[in-house]
Amino acid sequence: VATGTGIAPYRSYWRRMFLEDTPFKFTGLAWLFMGVANSDATLYDDELQEIKKNYPDQFRVDYALSREQKNKDGGKMYIQDKMEEYADQIFDLLENGAILYVCGLKGMMPGINGMLEKVAAEKGLDWKEMQKDLKKKGQWHVEVY
Numbered sequence: 309v310a311t312g313t314g315i316a317p318y319r320s321y322w323r324r325m326f327l328e329d330t331p332f333k334f335t336g337l338a339w340l341f342m343g344v345a346n347s348d349a350t351l352y353d354d355e356l357q358e359i360k361k362n363y364p365d366q367f368r369v370d371y372a373l374s375r376e377q378k379n380k381d382g383g384k385m386y387i388q389d390k391m392e393e394y395a396d397q398i399f400d401l402l403e404n405g406a407i408l409y410v411c412g413l414k415g416m417m418p419g420i421n422g423m424l425e426k427v428a429a430e431k432g433l434d435w436k437e438m439q440k441d442l443k444k445k446g447q448w449h450v451e452v453y
Contacts, residue, residue, distance in 0.1 A: 317409075
């Protein structure tokens, strides 16, 4: 999950997973949620679309374009709104060992945590306990500024 320049660390991840010739062979799913204001701010989109084309079963990218897209309630599409569209899949992945990284502007965290807390409650789960467990297992990483 990235907003704006928070995309920078992820570039090294996807380059290692999909573009570099190394002994490491990535076999999982990498799913990027990128939040920016406009489509002209989708950094590295050409590179991402090429990876998506070449690794369709291992790479997904979803954009939240706050000035161009609307959320389900007709408001601006923020990163938490885009993630919520896939909440069931995200929770399934987390419950099966996926690692979630969040990097970018700290202003996104209340919305993301609020959405995850709401979805968890709908599933009969306690988000704060789940988040503690994810941190303990090394599945939850946040680097915001």
